Amino acid sequence: MSDELREWQGVIGSEHDAAVRxxxxxxxxxxxxxxxxxxxxxxxxxxxxxxxxxxSTKVNLMNDFSLTKSVHIRHxxxxxxxxxxxxxxx
Numbered sequence: 001m002s003d004e005l006r007e008w009q010g011v012i013g014s015e016h017d018a019a020v021r022x023x024x025x026x027x028x029x030x031x032x033x034x035x036x037x038x039x040x041x042x043x044x045x046x047x048x049x050x051x052x053x054x055x056s057t058k059v060n061l062m063n064d065f066s067l068t069k070s071v072h073i074r075h076x077x078x079x080x081x082x083x084x085x086x087x088x089x090x
Contacts, residue, residue: 015070022073029080036087 019070019073022070022077026073026077026080029077029084033080033084033087036084040087
């Protein structure tokens with residue numbers, strides 16, 4: 001029983017570490033995305049629409065820090081990376 005408990009503690013510890021790493025990646029990518037958006041807004045003429053993304057739904061980066069499960073953090077990180085890629089292509 002104690003071996004099984006130690007094994008579960010190891011799994012929980014590694015999942016926690018993975019979640020912390022993913023959360024840090026999301027935060028880093030959020031900062032990069034914010035800088036990219038600022039640069040994009042500064043480089044565009046002011047007569048363009050106020051929404052530089054030209055779509056009705058924006059990435060809501062403020063919700064990133066309320067995520068607790070690693071699978072949700074992975075999904076969020078994927079969407080942030082896709083948004084960065086899309087912004088770099090325009």
